[in-house]
Amino acid sequence: MTALFPEDENESQVLKYVTFDPIHIDEVIRNAGLGISVVSGMLAMMELKGLVRQVGGMNYIRLREASAEYQTVVKV
Numbered sequence: 001m002t003a004l005f006p007e008d009e010n011e012s013q014v015l016k017y018v019t020f021d022p023i024h025i026d027e028v029i030r031n032a033g034l035g036i037s038v039v040s041g042m043l044a045m046m047e048l049k050g051l052v053r054q055v056g057g058m059n060y061i062r063l064r065e066a067s068a069e070y071q072t073v074v075k076v
Helices: 009-015 025-032 036-049
Strands: 052-054 059-062
Touching (some): 009 025, 009 036, 025 059, 036 052
Antiparallel strands (some): 052 059
16 A cells, blocks of 8 residues: 655655646755755656656656545555
């Protein structure tokens, strides 16, 4: 079973600001109030999970909805 929701508070904080519209990493850092290494690490991990994608120029978009209801995908 793979869960499609933030794994920790930092990931949740970063994902809160990455929407379906492109946002620059600097803006995510400012909005989230976290350090650049934390935000860039979280974005890299979320990109590997398929939650976000870099669309050029250090701008990111959300690929999947990770709502408060915590959607779950069951692999068969």
